[in-house]
Amino acid sequence: MAALATTGLSVGWIWSKADAVSPVALPSGGATPLETVSPSVAPSSTPTPYGKVLGTVMVASNNDSMPNMSSAWTNSYERTGLWGGAAIWFVVHKNYDGKGGTWGNYVAFGQLPPDIPYKNTAAGLKEAAVQIGSRAIVNLYDKNAQLMPGTTHKVLTVNGHQGHEIVAKVVVKQPKLAETFSTVMIAVIDRGDGTADVSVADIAGSTPAWQNVWRYKVSQIAINK
Template identity: 60%
Template sequence: MVLRPAGDANGRARLIGALVLVVAALTVTALSVGWIWTKADAVMPVSLPTGNSGLPTVSPSVKPSETPPPRGKVLGAQIVAANKDTMPIMGSAWTTTGERSGQFGGAAIWLTVHENYNAEADWGNFVSFGQLTPTVKVASTPAGLKAAATQAGARAISGLYGEKSTITNVTHRAITVDGHKGHEITARVAVSAPKLKETYSTILVAVIDRGDGTAAVSIGDIAGSTPTWIEVWRTKVSGIKINR
């Protein structure tokens, strides 16, 4: 699993505004582009009352703050996504950690396998639960779910290990969770780090069709020396509940 500092507990969006003066008409055209967040790069001027109105003057160039992305939480024995989907945690020894596998509205848990292995960081197992961003529409077909799982897996590996990771032993299979069709991918990611005995980690991806064009996602990242956690992850995935 990707390292974290020892002792640690835990698209771009834009709005292009064009102001065009045509005789007496003022038209604003905006194009919003992004993966999760949206912010404005320009806003339409607003006429303010004359005299001492007590209202502060606001420059038209002021940019509104970014809307923070939704986040899930670990509550008791459940990982609760921002949309209220739930997944059982892996076990009581697992603790809350930062989500870094590309989930939308997700949360994550962690189990240390090699504590302070290089005098700077821990190495361990990681599991997250959330969903693909709603801007990516998921087709409710075997091919559509496979494509969604592939995308979720690529985002997770990039976030956890980097884009140049070596991937082998890839498997695919159809799954059904809480009455919803889904797709599972497993793969090995090569690991090479000084003072670390691990040579690979197993990446696990489960995508579940929510029935509304979005998908619930669980990512598992299991150290090669702890394969028994793979079946535990599958058991916990089978316990996912989709909020209807």
């Protein structure tokens, strides 16, 4: 999925000038003595965890869950930059360009990446939403993606946990595609332990009804304690 846009407001400007930030073995026994490993050798990095779609829910690597949008949505892969996330996909335009191109709706659920600073305050939730939202748009489209005016912010409460929602419209200019924009929605929910859950939705402009479905599913996020 790519937004080929030449007009509008840039991602960095509309999101309060927030730049997208990038995330940042024992040998087997044998007859010979084990070799001493030099302490100057850097250890291998910890693999990024991943979530799964299990039945009717997306389950993050921390075992928190969010219900799927509906049975019409299928498994996908997490590509918005969430930590330990899972994702689902719904086809809106199949073979729109006559060459096999597919355009659709996408929803992901996971954790706020640990490299994004986070504080459990209203300002902290908003800033985290801005940061992960910027990253998601860059990953779903590209660093030159353009936003339409009218980005909104909203305070959330999900089962007693405070959160923040951002809704923005990304300009779409794709040859032969009957879409002019997509709506990107971000919800960051405090878990109460210094971390946060995140859901990202990318909804085609021609299917606005899915926006309220996403909000309802966000309200059903279950935090594992």
